[in-house]
Amino acid sequence: MKLQTFAWAAAAVAAVGLAGCGSDSAPEETSAASTSASAAAPTSTSAAPQQPSAPAAAPGASMTLSGYLSTVGITETPARPGVDGAPQIELPMPAGWQQAIDVPGDSFWAIISTTPKDPENPGIIQAVLSKVSKDISIDTVFTYASGELQNLPGYQALGQGGRGQLGGIEAFQMGGQFDNNGVTTLVAQKTLLLRSSGGTYLLKVRATGPVDDAQTLVAATADLDEQTVITQ
Numbered sequence: 001m002k003l004q005t006f007a008w009a010a011a012a013v014a015a016v017g018l019a020g021c022g023s024d025s026a027p028e029e030t031s032a033a034s035t036s037a038s039a040a041a042p043t044s045t046s047a048a049p050q051q052p053s054a055p056a057a058a059p060g061a062s063m064t065l066s067g068y069l070s071t072v073g074i075t076e077t078p079a080r081p082g083v084d085g086a087p088q089i090e091l092p093m094p095a096g097w098q099q100a101i102d103v104p105g106d107s108f109w110a111i112i113s114t115t116p117k118d119p120e121n122p123g124i125i126q127a128v129l130s131k132v133s134k135d136i137s138i139d140t141v142f143t144y145a146s147g148e149l150q151n152l153p154g155y156q157a158l159g160q161g162g163r164g165q166l167g168g169i170e171a172f173q174m175g176g177q178f179d180n181n182g183v184t185t186l187v188a189q190k191t192l193l194l195r196s197s198g199g200t201y202l203l204k205v206r207a208t209g210p211v212d213d214a215q216t217l218v219a220a221t222a223d224l225d226e227q228t229v230i231t232q
Helices: 009-017 066-071 137-143 211-227
Strands: 032-037 076-078 088-093 097-099 109-113 124-131 161-164 169-180 182-197 201-208 229-231
Touching: 066 088, 066 137, 088 097, 088 109, 088 124, 109 211, 124 211, 137 169, 137 182, 161 182, 182 211, 201 211
Parallel strands: none
Antiparallel strands: 032 088, 076 124, 088 229, 097 109, 109 124, 124 201, 161 169, 169 182, 182 201
């Protein structure tokens, strides 16, 4: 299965009739303006919706990458792009999106859709950067990166996850849908292993939104695939 863009999961939903016609290729032209992700908190008048987090490990639950690192004594510390030797990460601002004022969890960057079908439940794309205390292999990332999504309530994979890229860097990517308080919700995530002068880092970029907003997610994540710049 050819996985060229971060938008493939939303397009897969569209293909089975849960939303409009999707596409797994990025548009030729875009009006998005590129903005640099930094340690400074985003400014906006819009609050990000509360996002579900993976439940604690339980019998039958999938091992997450963070869970595996914890079991082998490797710690994760939240990091900011370009600070203390961390990689520089520039993420675009797609048309029809804006920075969120309340950035969820440890995210250093988050944007929300300004044109959702349900104003109380807009799509959100967020990025988390963490520094790990010891170097790890890309194989470790590919083995455990899927667990975080698999533990979401009622998660169903759409297609087979696998190798992708973001900003020219190899990534593990997967996507599907889950039950977010009774709302069928799309989710896609890319996980990258980055190395720079500051050490070894993990970057997770996740897009989440209702099935009704699939096309908005497709367009925005295609912009991320085309325009993200990562400097290690």
